Amino acid sequence: MTDPGNDASAAPETEEVPVPDAQPELPHDPQPDTIDVPLPSTRPLLQLDGYAVSDVGRVRKDNQDSGYSGPWLLAVCDGVGGAARGDIASGTAIGELRQLDEPPGSVDVIDRVNDGLHEAHVSIGAQVDQDPALNGTSTTATVALFDGQRLAVGHVGDSRAYLLRDGELSQLTNDHTFVQSLIDEGRITEAEARVHPHRNLILKALDGLHDVEPDLFALELLPGDRLFLCSDGACGVLEDDRITTLLTDGTPEFTSIELVRASLDAGSSDNVTCVVADVVDPSEHAPADPMVVGAAADLRQRRGPRGLFRGHRSGDTGELEPITAEIPEGVEYAIPEDPLVDPEALRYAPQAPPRFAWARRLLAAAIVLGIAWIALGTAYWWSQQKYYVGVDDGYVVIYRGVDVPGLSHVYEVSDLEVADLQESTQEEVRNGAMIYSSVERAREAITRIGANGRQSGSGTTTPSPTTPAAPTTTNPDDASPFSPPAEGGAADLTTLTPDGR
Known part of the structure; x- marks a missing residue:
């Protein structure tokens, strides 16, 4: 160990400052040679x-x-x-x-x-x-x-x-x-x-x-x-x-x-x-x-499960062997x-997930989105297999889908005006409660509405619900629920497209 105060090689390089002759030389405490930067304190190293x-x-x-x-x-x-x-x-x-x-x-x-x-x-x-x-x-x-x-x-x-x-x-x-x-x-x-x-x-x-x-x-x-x-x-x-x-x-x-x-x-x-x-x-x-x-x-610890020391001052730490068998009765x-x-x-438990966690999260998100897309697609497909009778622009029409925004659209328009129907029948049609599994059944429903639900003053004859109306044509090929009936007959319906009203 050398004294930095007497060894010029151990002292840091600093600019020389003139010191008055009357000022005594400051003492230096010994420090190890390995210290490159002297500590500011004069305390010895501990x-x-x-x-x-x-x-x-x-x-x-x-x-x-x-x-x-x-x-x-x-x-x-x-x-x-x-x-x-x-x-x-x-x-x-x-x-x-x-x-x-x-x-x-x-x-x-x-x-x-x-x-x-x-x-x-x-x-x-x-x-x-x-x-x-x-x-x-x-x-x-x-x-x-x-x-x-x-x-x-x-x-x-x-x-x-x-x-x-x-x-x-x-x-x-x-x-x-x-x-x-x-x-x-x-x-x-x-x-x-x-x-x-x-x-x-x-x-x-x-x-x-x-x-x-x-x-x-x-x-x-x-x-x-x-x-x-x-x-x-x-x-x-x-x-x-x-x-x-x-x-x-x-x-x-x-x-x-x-x-x-x-x-x-x-x-x-x-x-x-x-x-x-x-x-x-x-x-x-x-x-x-x-x-x-x-x-x-x-x-x-590689040789066995016992501790690194067996006691202190010839004593015993009380260390037990690891429990590898059943606990004897009477011992707690x-x-x-x-x-x-x-x-x-x-x-x-609190450790972060392993490598490539972002890829796992991305895959999980893709699976969730795929399942959601399949579920929505299945729901939309199911809704498009349904038909119901409703009202559009004053006419009785057939809707395809279910009565939910975005899941239905006008499929066919009849020439039966809602104003010609009885009030109870108008309310039933406007509610859209009549749902059918096929368009043919929806058409038959509109025919029945026209035959049984017209108002008495509408200028048409309303047949009895239990007595079917006489056919309007003798040609079976011309008989259709949506073909024009004879004057004074049941419903006067014509199938129209949504744009051909």
Whole structure:
């Protein structure tokens, strides 16, 4: 380590300003050689002294959490489970994010975190491209990158980051979950969210397919601050007061293990990952070596379902083997609301649809429009098989279709005037209630109307409804319901076209 105040090569290039001889030379604090841009503060650079623990838990058969702890970087990723292998998603993400664990340089820490999350997103997408069976896999990601003074946090999903300062706990991240949206709207409380049936639904995750805008922010850290990152297997069951109590005492190693133990004892049915780190002065305290835990470490969870650690200080965490047989009589276990539904599988629900969603929507719209067009066409065809007697321009006419606007038109016009009919018959004709299945029957109806429905003063003879009128011609070939009758006969009707009235 060199002193930038005595090494000209380490000082930034600036314009020289004359300084009075009486002004004393300002002291310079030592800084690492790797810093390209000196920090404005004279505080020495700090580092993180952390420890990470990940446990499969008491119910699940494999660990889909991954965690990392290093002198500059802390990270927790919770893979979305199921057949799509969330352990691959979380392990891939940690594999990319751990490359950020380097001494600070000229690039702003927030930009570095954003780039790291983007690289993790791309790497997961490459895994999906290589193995289509992974389509749908995703992971949460909570990342904390330290540059010696400022901590940059990047967050996607429902893993969390906390800060303990002077005995006061602050939650740094905000969950991207359905229940958190209900809390923000004031519809439920924090306590209600812990038992909500949809508490596992996440709204954001890294899946390699759909771009996600992470939450990004930075804050100043002080010596003595303690950071805590965890998956929802811990924060989903531990109250803030309990977390504060556990974080207050002990080394990062002791505290992280106790936090996992407390989460399991509180009834957590998920994987549990906890990362605890203190902000220390490296000249007074040597930071611990980097640690990779959980799915990213590819350790004993591949060999069996047991946890990564069996106890603490020669003790036992109380971890149970995953339940693979019937529950013995007399033994009670905490059973989910619906034992047939894996809560982890519900975490897929808020994810966006797979690729080519626009093509699927377009095809669905085309099918709906096609069905609607066929239904309308069938209805119109059916209406055109009907005929009814009505009135048009003062004459009795035959309409084709049904008495609905747009579904009927004048088919034939008779020479029978409506004014010549009795009032009751006029009302019946105007209502269009006489519907027939063929035009021949409609014609016969008009003939009957003319014979039986004329007014007495119309100058025609109205035959009795029970006595048929005498034929007007002796030639059967000339007999037609619409042919002109003899003088004084029944109806005088002539078939006309709509335009030949």
